[in-house]
Amino acid sequence: MNERVPWQGWRRSGEDAGLPAAKGPGSRRPFGATWWGRAWLEALEHRARLDPGRLSRGRSYARRGSVLELTVSPGSVDAVVQGSRATPYQVTVRIRAFSSAEWDAVLKVVSSQIGRVAALLDGELPPEVVDDVRAAGLDLLPGAGEVLTNCSCPDFAVPCKHSAAVCYLVTDALDDDPFALLLLRGRRKDELLNILRSRRTGPSPTTPPRTPPPPGIPAIAAFAKTFAARVPSRATTDASGRAAADHATSATAGATANGGVPVPVPPRPMGSPGSPAAVRALDPPRSSGVDVRDLIALATDAARRAWEVASGDGDAGLGLTSDQDLARRASHLLGTPELADLAHRAGVPARQLTSWAVAWREGGPGGLSATVDTPTSIDEAALAEAAQALPGATIEANRVTAGKTQLRLGFDALWYRFDQHFNDWTLTRPPSPDPQDLLTPLA
Numbered sequence: 001m002n003e004r005v006p007w008q009g010w011r012r013s014g015e016d017a018g019l020p021a022a023k024g025p026g027s028r029r030p031f032g033a034t035w036w037g038r039a040w041l042e043a044l045e046h047r048a049r050l051d052p053g054r055l056s057r058g059r060s061y062a063r064r065g066s067v068l069e070l071t072v073s074p075g076s077v078d079a080v081v082q083g084s085r086a087t088p089y090q091v092t093v094r095i096r097a098f099s100s101a102e103w104d105a106v107l108k109v110v111s112s113q114i115g116r117v118a119a120l121l122d123g124e125l126p127p128e129v130v131d132d133v134r135a136a137g138l139d140l141l142p143g144a145g146e147v148l149t150n151c152s153c154p155d156f157a158v159p160c161k162h163s164a165a166v167c168y169l170v171t172d173a174l175d176d177d178p179f180a181l182l183l184l185r186g187r188r189k190d191e192l193l194n195i196l197r198s199r200r201t202g203p204s205p206t207t208p209p210r211t212p213p214p215p216g217i218p219a220i221a222a223f224a225k226t227f228a229a230r231v232p233s234r235a236t237t238d239a240s241g242r243a244a245a246d247h248a249t250s251a252t253a254g255a256t257a258n259g260g261v262p263v264p265v266p267p268r269p270m271g272s273p274g275s276p277a278a279v280r281a282l283d284p285p286r287s288s289g290v291d292v293r294d295l296i297a298l299a300t301d302a303a304r305r306a307w308e309v310a311s312g313d314g315d316a317g318l319g320l321t322s323d324q325d326l327a328r329r330a331s332h333l334l335g336t337p338e339l340a341d342l343a344h345r346a347g348v349p350a351r352q353l354t355s356w357a358v359a360w361r362e363g364g365p366g367g368l369s370a371t372v373d374t375p376t377s378i379d380e381a382a383l384a385e386a387a388q389a390l391p392g393a394t395i396e397a398n399r400v401t402a403g404k405t406q407l408r409l410g411f412d413a414l415w416y417r418f419d420q421h422f423n424d425w426t427l428t429r430p431p432s433p434d435p436q437d438l439l440t441p442l443a
Contacts (some may be wrong), residue, residue: 016404029063031168036125037175043141044167050147051164052159058164067165074186079169081162083153091166093159094148097186098138106185111196114334115421118354125178128422140181189213197336224396243275273307296340301329320365323356328370330357353425359427365415367427370408370416382409386435407435 032038044050044418061067061081068088070079075097082088098106103404109132110116119126129138149163159167173180179189231356240437317328326346330353333339359367374397386400387393388408391400398409417438432438 031059031062031171033127033175034178035127036130036178036181037171038173039130039141040171040181041168043143044147050159050167051157054159054161055164055167057161058159058166059168060166061161061165062168066162070166070169070173072170072183074183074188075122077166077170079166080164081151083162089162090152091163092150093163093166095142095184096146097184100326102138103185104188106133106138107192107195109133109136113421114354114358115351115424115426117196117335118339118350119422125181126422140185167413181394187344193350194253195335195385260350301332303404304332324360324365324368326353327356327360330354331360332356334361355424355426362427363431364413366412366431367416369412370410370431371418371425371427375409375411378409379413382413386415389436389439405439407438 002142013133022112032041045052045055057437066082067079068082071078075094075095075189077091077093079091079093080088081091094366110129113128116126116129116132119129126154133140147158147159149167151160151162153159153160153162170180170184175210175432177189179192183189192347308317317325322327326342326348330339333342334354334357339353339357341351343350355371359371361367363370378398383395383398383400386409389393390400390402390407393400394399395406400407406418406425408416408418410416414433415435415438416427416431418425419428420426429438
């Protein structure tokens with residue numbers, strides 16, 4: 001099997017046709033291992049209005065491994081199919097690619113939900129993406145007249161059995177990676193991820209430009225300036241001992257170093273944490289297994305935590321558990337591919353880590369606990385109060401649920417609101433002691 005260049009297209013080839021062939025006479029190997037693969041087949045068989053008789057013969061060709069080579073590119077599929085003759089046939093299947101304006105509409109609905117982006121990064125295609133694109137007036141799956149085939153064989157039928165076989169084997173490309181469906185509509189994976197990342201992390205048009213922090217002062221200069229201001233010269237002292245008194249007064253303003261020399265009061269931290277300089281004069285040796293990018297990421301995190309300590313904003317997470325610290329780090333990566341990389345390194349699904357990150361952003365340790373844990377001791381009166389505030393709700397353990405809204409009573413006796421997004425419950429607001437507060441529309 002040829003090695004694929006990352007998302008220059010989807011390609012399979014090789015001696016065994018690069019595709020699962022029949023295991024023996026009468027083999028009926030199925031197509032479509034994923035819901036989106038099966039949706040593609042359904043669109044071919046019921047919506048694209050292709051000849052069902054030709055599709056049936058093409059299915060047999062696909063099962064016995066007659067497709068020798070298949071490449072998915074933006075808007076088209078190119079394949080080599082072995083027919084009854086010695087020379088294989090060249091097949092092209094085209095799907096209408098979206099225009100730039102249509103892709104803007106698609107990306108707008110996809111990027112509006114963090115969970116959808118995370119699912120795509122995790123190699124999944126949520127059904128809601130297809131539904132949202134359809135609500136925007138488009139359809140990822142092919143409709144009538146959108147599948148155009150061309151084959152070098154002498155059969156004038158559209159599609160011929162060779163083209164039909166290729167249409168069926170596109171299902172394998174979709175099963176391998178849902179981005180193949182988006183590729184058929186005209187956009188490559190790396191391009192889509194770059195756009196989604198920029199939309200999630202780009203500054204809002206209404207956000208005022210941030211004023212850069214003032215330049216720092218070298219520590220030795222600050223020390224010398226403070227020392228000169230607090231310790232008078234011997235020429236100005238007199239017998240009354242005023243110099244000693246002034247020195248004692250200056251010492252009360254801060255700690256003293258060796259010999260009673262006053263230490264300057266540390267300056268206030270900058271308005272936001274800085275970033276460590278990415279100096280790469282000497283990368284770690286390969287045998288160490290350490291990537292310089294990981295070192296920079298850890299240094300950036302350490303700088304942020306040091307800034308929190310200097311600002312008096314808690315203990316910078318020094319007392320967190322491993323799961324809590326993982327959620328804290330992930331909360332700074334929401335909407336970026338780096339979150340999926342962190343999830344892979346931590347050995348957890350990207351969707352799960354995204355849920356933890358959102359919970360941490362909205363509610364800190366309490367929000368994460370409400371997401372993953374269930375209290376053993378529950379205040380029944382509080383649950384009844386929440387059920388009264390949420391008409392038609394059901395109660396299970398610490399959860400009060402009505403439709404796609406759920407209130408959870410945390411260990412800290414605070415209420416947390418969760419909303420359902422494609423089968424996942426996601427924390428959507430900071431906690432409140434009053435469940436009614438969580439049911440009022442956000443301003």
